[in-house]
Amino acid sequence: MNPALYDRPAVYLVVAALLLAIGVYGLIRRRTLIGMLIAGELIFSAASLNFMALNRFVAPNPVTGQVFVLFLMGLAAAEVAIALSIIIAVYRNYRSIHPKELSELKG
């Protein structure tokens, strides 16, 4: 008997691959810092989903994957806080958060 759709690792891995691709697309295409930050969050989510799927199907230890993804979420939250404070500081100094205008260090 075929396993149900939600019991196949390939489905989760394909979803994670799509999330990764969408995140990379946004990271290249976006022209504001906050847009790039959101795309980065999508890439984080893809990594977490991959960890959880492989933990469930290939290395069935009940807690390792969950603990790892928990740490990943904590790191993502810290990263967002730091990145947003940098963005606000940049906006205060330049009146803009478009990466094209932040070119003071360009030779």
Add this chain to the structure above:
Amino acid sequence: MSATFPLSGVLAAGIFGLAVAITVGGAAIAVLSPRIIRSVAGLALCALGLAGLYYFLNSPFLALMEIVIYIGAVCVIIVFGVMLSEPDEPPAPETHRHEIWWGGLALLVSAAIAWGVVRLSLAGPWPAPAAAPADGSVRAIGNALLTTYSLPFELISLVLLVAILGALVIARGGRGKA
């Protein structure tokens, strides 16, 4: 899923499909929308779908944490960032050849990544799914966090503390100029 409830298999498959659709659709909104506030909403949708996927992966605790951390903290803090700056995409000079070339390159790179990884994940002969681990419960996670993973647990609390202080210091500097 137990078979006691009528049509439980169909229901579970439908909810799973909904979660997958919300995840991918929310991610697409987050990346494609020109208004930043809509793409934050897309990120929240994507997190909601991911919570559903985590639930199907036998981890209700992580589903809860995904909603609390991503929707409750990350999206809200990004909304604050949106309110404090003017992050909308500038009206695109799409006629520039440079811009079109750049968009094509982004599409090409992401399509290549998607194609390669999807092919890899469809090709592998995955082992038959192990029986659902009996105990993915909060109790087991708590035990693991306080015994096996106690050092990373302490370290991440330190990282969060440093991140809070660093965010305060960075965002405070240059306040007089505003």
